[in-house]
Amino acid sequence: MTHAYAKLRHAFRYGSTAIGAATLAATLAAGSVVAAEQGAAAAKQAAADLGAGKADDPMVLKAPAPNARRVYVYDPKHFAAISQSFIIDGDAARVVGMADGGFLSNTVVASDGSFFGHANTVFSRIARGKRTDYVELLDARTAEPIADIELPNAPRFLVGTYPWMTALTPNNKTLLFYQFSPQPAVGVVDLAGKKFDRMIEVPDCYHIFPSSNDTFFMHCRDGSLLKVSMGADGKSQTKRTEIFHKENEYLINHPAYSPKNGRLVWPTYTGKIFQVDLSSQEAKFLPAIEAFTDAEKKEGWAPGGWQQVAYHRESDRIFLLGDQRAASKHKAPSRFLFVIDAKTGKRISKLELRHEIDSVGVSQDAKPQLYALSTGAKTLFIFDPETGKEVSSVNQLGAGPQVITTSDM
C-alpha cells in the first residue's frame, strides 16, 4: 500500500464509509463527475490531515447502515466461474462494499435490509472438479458471512441470472431456489435454523414468487400460475390457476414482483403487461395493459434488455425499458423508459435515458431513485424518474453487470 493510498483510506474513514480497491479505482477515474468530486474531497481531507499532523491509522471500514437507496449490482461476468456483487449507496452514488460470488449466483436481500446473500456454485478446481452449491448470507454493513448452508446434490439451476429463480419469504427465514434438472423442484433452505430443509417437486413451472411465509407462486409451461402451499408437516399442496395468457404471448424472464403488496408485473415481448395480485394468497388477474400503441408497434417499439421492468409499490407505477428494435432482438438494450400507471394502464411519461440500458430498478421510498444499468458501459446511471434527469452514475462495475436488487424497507 502506498502512502497516498493509505492517506486516502484514512480520509474515507471520516466519511464513515467502506471502500474497496474498485471504489478507489472508480474514485480516481475521471469517468464520473461524482467520483471525481469524491476523489477531490478525499484528497483535500487527506492533505488537511497531513497538514494537521494526524497519524494515519489504517482500518477495515463498514458500509453505512442500509436504507431504501442501498443498491446491489450483480455482475455474472458473462458466465465466468467467479462473479461479483457491488454494494452501492444510491444517495452518494458510491460503491460502499463488494462481495464475491461463484458461478451464476442469485442475489437475495432481506426485506429489512439487514443482510444480503447469494445462492452460489463453486468448483474444487475453479471451473471443474467437485461442484458445491451453497447459500451464503452476509452482513449488510461488514459483508462478513453470517451463514453458509450447503445444498445437497448440486441442485441449483445454472442459468443467466433471473432474480425470481431464488427468493426469500417475507419474514426472511426461508430461502427458496429453483431446480430445473432432472425434474422441476423448489429447494427450501431454513435460514433461521441454518440448514437445508427439503426439495418440493413441482410440475413444469418456473420462477418463485413468495406471497407469504409458507406460500409461493410459479409460472407454468401451460400458461397458468401454480400456487404452492408449504405444509409445516413437510407435505406441500399445489393448485393451478386458470391459463392467463396465450401460447404465442411470450412472457419475459425478468418480471417485477413486489413481495410487500403481492403484485406481479409481467410484460411480454410486445409490451403487453399482465398483472397479478397475489396478496390474498390467491391469484387475482388484473386487466392487461398495452405499453405501446398499435402505431408504435408498427414502428418497431417493443420492450428489450435484461431486467426490463420495475415496479414502484407506493405510487403503483411500472417502469418499462423500450426501444425500436427488430423482432427477436428482445435482449438488446433500450434507450428509453416508459412510465406507466399500473392502475389505469396510461402512460405517464417517456424518458430518454441517453445510454444503452439493459436493466432497470427503482428504490421503494416515497420519491424514488431510478436505477438504469448498462452492461456494455458497466455503469449504473441514477435518474430522477419524475424529471427524467440523470443525477449521478457509478462506473467500472465489473465485466458485465446485469442485475439490480433493492429492498422494500
Place this chain on the structure above:
Amino acid sequence: MRVLVLAATLAALSAGAALAAGALEAVPEAPAGSTEVKIAKMKFATPEVRIKAGSAVTWTNTEALPHNVHFKPGGSVDKELEGPMLRSNQTYSVKFNTPGTYDYICTPHPFMKGKVVVE
C-alpha cells in the same frame, strides 16, 4: 461449465456411444419386435409402454428439435443411461433385461417424461 453451454453439451452427447450391460442396454440397431415410441411436439407420444424382459424399446424423434432419452439412477435404474441427442428421424434403442419400472426424461427438457414398465 458443461451444464449450461448447450452447444458443448450436444457435442459431448452425440459423441457418446452408450453401451452398457446390466438392466439397461443400449443397442445399436432396433431389434425385431421392439416397441416404438415416437417423439413429437415436445412429448413422448406414448409416455408409458409395457414390455417383456429381454425385449427393447426404440425411440424415434419426428421433429427438428433434438431430444433424447435419459435414465437417471433411482428406482429400477441402477446405472445412469443418457442417450445421444436425436435429430429428426434418428432412432435410439434400449434393451431391458430386468423386470421393473424405468422412468426417463429428455435431458434438456426435463418436463418431457416417460416410463417403461418391464414385466
